[in-house]
Amino acid sequence: MVIPALIGSLPRPVGLAKKIEQYSIGRLSEEQLEEAYREYTRRAFINLKKARIKVITDGLYRWDDIFNPFIRFIDGVEVNGLFKFYENNFFYRSPVVKGDLSLKENPLPEWINIAQGIREEVYPEATLKAVLPGPVTLAYHSINEHYKTLDELAEAYKNVLAELIKELDVKIVELQEPALAAELSKATREVEEHVSKEVAKKVIEELAKIKKLWVVTYFGTPQVLPEGVILNVDLIDGEVPQDYKGEIGLGIVDARETKMERADRLRDKLRKYLARYDVVYVTPNTLLDFLPESVAWRKLKLLGKLGGE
Amino acid sequence: MLPILPTSVIGSYPKPRWLLRMYRLRELGKIPEEDFKEAVKDASVAVLREHERAGVDIPWEGEMWRSEMTEYFTAKIKGFRFYGPVRVWGNAYFNKAAAVDKLEYKEPLVLDEFLWVKENTTREIVKVPITGPYTIAEWSFNEYYPDKESFVMDLAKIINKELKTLEDNGAKFIQLDEPAMLNHPDEVPLAVEAINRAVKGIKIKVGLHVCYSNYYLLADYFDDIRVTQFALEFANRQFRDMDFVKKLSGKELGYGVVDVHNPRVESVDEIVRAIKKIFNYLDPEWVYINPDCGLKLLDRRIAYQKLVNMVQAVKIVRKELEKEGKTEVEFRTLKDI
Numbered sequence: 353m354v355i356p357a358l359i360g361s362l363p364r365p366v367g368l369a370k371k372i373e374q375y376s377i378g379r380l381s382e383e384q385l386e387e388a389y390r391e392y393t394r395r396a397f398i399n400l401k402k403a404r405i406k407v408i409t410d411g412l413y414r415w416d417d418i419f420n421p422f423i424r425f426i427d428g429v430e431v432n433g434l435f436k437f438y439e440n441n442f443f444y445r446s447p448v449v450k451g452d453l454s455l456k457e458n459p460l461p462e463w464i465n466i467a468q469g470i471r472e473e474v475y476p477e478a479t480l481k482a483v484l485p486g487p488v489t490l491a492y493h494s495i496n497e498h499y500k501t502l503d504e505l506a507e508a509y510k511n512v513l514a515e516l517i518k519e520l521d522v523k524i525v526e527l528q529e530p531a532l533a534a535e536l537s538k539a540t541r542e543v544e545e546h547v548s549k550e551v552a553k554k555v556i557e558e559l560a561k562i563k564k565l566w567v568v569t570y571f572g573t574p575q576v577l578p579e580g581v582i583l584n585v586d587l588i589d590g591e592v593p594q595d596y597k598g599e600i601g602l603g604i605v606d607a608r609e610t611k612m613e614r615a616d617r618l619r620d621k622l623r624k625y626l627a628r629y630d631v632v633y634v635t636p637n638t639l640l641d642f643l644p645e646s647v648a649w650r651k652l653k654l655l656g657k658l659g660g661e
Numbered sequence: 662m663l664p665i666l667p668t669s670v671i672g673s674y675p676k677p678r679w680l681l682r683m684y685r686l687r688e689l690g691k692i693p694e695e696d697f698k699e700a701v702k703d704a705s706v707a708v709l710r711e712h713e714r715a716g717v718d719i720p721w722e723g724e725m726w727r728s729e730m731t732e733y734f735t736a737k738i739k740g741f742r743f744y745g746p747v748r749v750w751g752n753a754y755f756n757k758a759a760a761v762d763k764l765e766y767k768e769p770l771v772l773d774e775f776l777w778v779k780e781n782t783t784r785e786i787v788k789v790p791i792t793g794p795y796t797i798a799e800w801s802f803n804e805y806y807p808d809k810e811s812f813v814m815d816l817a818k819i820i821n822k823e824l825k826t827l828e829d830n831g832a833k834f835i836q837l838d839e840p841a842m843l844n845h846p847d848e849v850p851l852a853v854e855a856i857n858r859a860v861k862g863i864k865i866k867v868g869l870h871v872c873y874s875n876y877y878l879l880a881d882y883f884d885d886i887r888v889t890q891f892a893l894e895f896a897n898r899q900f901r902d903m904d905f906v907k908k909l910s911g912k913e914l915g916y917g918v919v920d921v922h923n924p925r926v927e928s929v930d931e932i933v934r935a936i937k938k939i940f941n942y943l944d945p946e947w948v949y950i951n952p953d954c955g956l957k958l959l960d961r962r963i964a965y966q967k968l969v970n971m972v973q974a975v976k977i978v979r980k981e982l983e984k985e986g987k988t989e990v991e992f993r994t995l996k997d998i
Contacts, residue, residue, distance in 0.1 A: 363747070364748055366746055366754060369748075369752040369754065372752055416751045417750060432923075433897055433899075433922075434750070434873060435873060436874065439799075439841075439844035439845055440844075441747075441755075441800045441841065442748065442750060443749060443873070444750065445750075609802055609803070610744055610759045610802040610804060611759075611802070611803075641748055642747065643747065644743075644744040644745030644746060644747055644757065645745055645746075646744055646745050647744050647745070
């Protein structure tokens with residue numbers, strides 16, 4: 353069976369960006385901004401339903417990148433410096449780790465509750481995932497000025513995430529973990545340091561004991577294969593590792609090119625995976641933030657057409 | 662000759678709010694084109710004066726003519742089409758074009774802008790920033806070309822035509838902006854080839870601006886890239902990991918001393934200290950001083966104050982250098998390398 357699913361973000365609509373800007377210069381109240389978030393989320397869910405995407409996210413409309421604002425709710429982290437998100441013309445504010453990490457009071461559970469409420473209203477049959485950056489990717493993208501190694505830092509992020517995940521009213525938590533597949537350091541960072549594969553696997557598997565995890569990798573083939581999770585693999589820039597036996601999500605639609613794929617060719621591509629797996633989730637290969645909104649929705653509709661086979 | 666540690670800008674500057682409104686009205690088709698152009702020209706002079714007033718030696722007009730650093734160029738090159746804005750971070754977007762046909766030079770890209778600046782500035786030299794071929798390709802979608810190389814090299818030929826046009830019309834200092842050139846380490850040779858193709862036959866001064874990247878990768882190619890200056894960002898990385906500068910020889914460094922993504926205005930003393938750091942690596946004769954990158958995402962008052970402080974800091978350092986008899990530097994061009 354093929355189940356179309358969304359991973360990560362939708363392109364933040366320009367209209368919503370303008371509201372956020374108005375809020376930031378004091379021309380819109382907090383209540384009005386909140387209303388805008390809800391209205392745009394509602395529209396997104398209606399469109400996801402039309403596109404027949406069965407597993408959804410809230411589109412990360414409240415997020416500037418996959419780390420922010422989450423990292424602002426962690427004690428021990430400062431936000432500083434702008435870095436390229438891999439080789440994309442997309443940037444993130446970097447976490448700078450200055451002390452022991454611990455979770456601060458944060459609005460994320462409430463945001464998920466709001467999204468669940470909207471989903472109930474407009475698309476009750478869909479499954480909503482909460483999206484968070486994974487501990488390995490967080491460690492990999494941080495400037496570590498406190499912990500002895502990135503392994504220790506990944507452990508510390510895991511503890512923070514564990515606390516948060518418990519509070520989220522969802523059945524599935526999506527962890528954005530491109531660092532399991534993508535090389536980062538050569539293009540953007542001078543210092544090459546990695547989380548060890550053993551620790552990467554362990555921290556994710558420990559989080560998977562709390563709630564079902566959907567681990568999203570992209571920009572390469574995953575080098576770490578955590579067990580007991582749904583592993584999302586980018587089929588444009590990577591491939592499914594030969595020895596992977598668990599549940600699978602396939603990033604089959606290119607979210608970094610506007611050229612539209614043909615549905616028949618995608619179906620051909622899927623055949624060999626349907627022989628290996630009973631259920632295949634089909635997704636964009638990475639964040640839809642990299643596409644213009646109109647193209648992103650066309651790609652999602654295409655994905656929806658693959659469903660049910 | 663120029664005063665030692667010549668000060669410059671990288672390119673963009675915050676657009677006055679009223680100009681942003683004019684851009685919006687134009688998008689909606691609500692103002693005549695000539696009114697829009699007049700507004701752009703007025704804003705252009707206003708920013709140029711702001712740079713001059715801050716004391717910048719080699720100013721520009723903050724790219725008031727340009728909607729964005731790639732969008733503006735792709736809109737003027739035949740063969741691109743637009744599907745809509747794409748986010749860069751937070752609430753910053755650009756219209757990312759898709760190449761849907763063979764790309765062709767159909768009209769000058771920034772000539773009118775340069776001529777207007779030349780007519781209106783009191784400075785003898787201005788810096789003309791132009792987005793480089795690799796970055797235009799990298800920050801576009803490709804629906805037409807069979808491979809990246811043919812896409813990039815067609816753009817390099819187009820940019821070369823523009824550089825020649827600018828040179829013929831009196832430009833003395835062009836800066837190629839290639840922030841994406843290190844994105845794919847295996848494609849850096851292609852980016853270098855494209856830059857060298859873009860400057861083929863050019864004799865004036867050419868700088869190369871690269872930001873938010875691993876400069877150790879770039880440093881391996883310092884000698885191979887036909888430019889006179891590398892304008893790089895340092896403040897954003899808190900002046901960490903500067904050793905790569907040691908590989909620079911016979912070419913200048915445009916040294917980024919203020920962070921363009923942080924609204925905190927660096928103090929004059931702080932910038933003085935930052936400037937002195939680079940002397941551990943390079944003689945002052947090889948250093949130009951500039952912000953890290955374009956200032957456009959800052960509040961205009963903050964952008965201005967950053968420039969003012971930068972220039973004040975340079976004046977303090979110049980006084981110290983004067984004691985060593987260092988007061989001027991020659992204006993190096995591609996003929997000198």
